[in-house]
Amino acid sequence: MVINNILNSQTKTITFAAILLAFSAGLSRLLGLLRNSLLAGQFGTGPEVNIYLAAFRIPDFVYNFLVVGGLSVAFLPIFSEYFSKEKEKAWEMVNNVLNVFLFFLFLSSLILFIFAPILIKFIVPGFSVKDQNLTALLTRIMFLSPIFFGLSSIFSGVLHYFNRFLIYSLAPIFYNLGIISGILFLYPRFGLPGLAYGVILGAFLHWIIQTPVVRNCGFHYRALFNLKHPAIKEIFKLMVPRSFAVAGQQINLIVVTAIASTIVGGIAIFNYANDLYYFPIGIIGIPFALAVFPVLSKNWAEGQKEKFLENFSSVFRQIIFLILPASFLIFVLRAQLVRLVLGSLGSGSFSWLDTKLTAASLGLFSVGILASALIPFVSRAFFAFQDTKTPTLIAFTAIALNIFLSFSLVWLLSFPNFFQILIADTLKLGGIGDISIIGLPLAFSLAAILQSFLLLALLNKKLGGIKGGEIFSSFQKVFVLSVFSGFIVYFNLHFLGRFFTTEKVWGILTQTALAGLTGIIFYLAITYFLKFPELRTITSSFHKQFKKEVTSSEIAEP
DSSP: OHHHHHHTOOOOSHHHHHHHHHHHHHHHHHHHHHHHHHHHHHHTTSHHHHHHHHTTHHHHHHHIIIIIIIIHHHHHHHHHHHHHHOHHHHHHHHHHHHHHHHHHHHHHHHHHHHHHHHHHHHHOTTSOHHHHHHHHHHHHHHTTHHHHHHHHHHHHHHHHHTTOHHHHHHHHHHHHHHHHHIIIIIHHHHSHHHHHHHHHHHHHHHHHTTHHHHHHHTOOOOOOOOTTOHHHHHHHHHHHHHHHHHHHHHHHHHHHHHHHTTSTTHHHHHHHHHHHHHHHIIIIIHHHHHHHHHHHHHHHHTTOHHHHHHHHHHHHHHHHHHHHHHHHHHHHTHHHHHHHHHSSSSSSOSOHHHHHHHHHHHHHHHTTHHHHHHHHHHHHHHHHTTOOHHHHHHHHHHHHHHHHHHHHHHHHTTSOSHHHHHHHHHTTOTTOSOOGGGHHHHHHHHHHHHHHHHHHHHHHHHHTOOOHHHHHHHHHHHHHHHHHHHHHHHHHHHHHTTTSOSSSHHHHHHHHHHHHHHHHHHHHHHHHHTTOHHHHHHHHHHHHHTSSOOOHHHHTOO
16 A cells, blocks of 8 residues: 555656656666676677667667657647546547557567668668678567557656656666666577567566556556547647657667767767766756656646746756756766776776777767757757747757768768867877777767757747846856866866775775765855755755645646
8 A cells, every 4th residue: 555655646846756757767877877887798899789789779760750759749738638628538548549559669660670681781881791680680679669668658648647757767767677687687598689688578667567557547448449539630740740850860870870880899889978978868857858848838838928937947947057067077087987887897898998988988978968958858848839840840950960970070080180189189099099989979969069059049039038047147157166066076086096096996986986976065065055046946846745735836836
């Protein structure tokens, strides 16, 4: 009974919902880093891990195009509209949407399953024929994952409507546990296909963990299939622009994978660094975007523009408050983080050269962390008033720039020139023959900065102002304080290096933890004494969550 009450509990403020999602996302990301640590320890940046990572590309394309691209954005407002009118019709709509999208997911996966060997040749042209065939095999196995994720996504929309963020937040944790099980238990028995079986297990767990709470909300499965149902038309109308935007992003990743496949260990280095860079985005940017989306949608639907802008500004400033110092921290500690996460397990398969290139990639990724964290949040401000076209056009612009820069920068960094020498000296890559792989994260960061800038500029124009003055004022203060915090971490890191050996894991861990902790304490202490409103908003959200009673107005507060 107690566990059931906990799993079905509702969040009461945007910030606490974001904190809950951030906590679970942090745990999930830690498991993801453990997964990468196990892969790096077992395979380093060798062909096995490159095959495994490349095999995700086509199944991920299906999942992102049909599910993340639009269904996850379009389903919630339509379900809200139906549920507010007639509950029975709402659940009928859910069953129709569920079955229709399962049909399209299955059909898409089946077609791509058949043509996987042909497509793989274009995705990893740098692989040998043997490695391409093995990549195609793993790809075919992984085509089950979009099916489970499609089910899971619809259930997640229902949970969001009922503010059941806790159980939703547990799903990614179980997904990573499934993948880790594949590495530890299924790979030794089945070889590389065992890694793909772990992905399927994780996707299944991602779906099934949400099922009991969705049933508790009132859902009961019915075999309804009506392509002419009004909700299907409405959802498709909303999701088409967004789906093509996400499809563009997936094509972007496929192009990057193709480029990286021509560089020895390139796919692994890029993906390892990308996962580390995505850690703060996954625990700060995404949770706030998910938590604020239902509230912004309600504000706009009820004509509460000022409340919409207040919530937008508050969440925007909280993201800045948390992400900017994290960006500086990651840049300063990039080598230590890479060595701890990727080089601490296994038998030394992840070499010092791998560490330097991955750390440099992470350093360049960190330049765009704030921009990347703001993109899902600002995009959902557009989605709240059912504008999916504007973010889509901006996304395509950023994708085009990223692809152009990826080719250009990889080429520019592949031979000695002023730019290559400057980057190599800045990121301490002297003496390494080929550093071209770091052109990919640099391209990503520059494209993300452009995308976030365009989103903000057009949103400001559309709304006639987004409280830019208070947002910029907050940015200035946080930026200056983050710079000082970064310098404190940098000097402490080198000071502590005199006392702790970096040849042992415990030495790197102690040095990194102490240096990072001093920077975090300094940052929080100054923001506390200067009474930063963002810190007060975050701390007050805990008080509101655990009050015995909460007003309807407080539920919509940050």
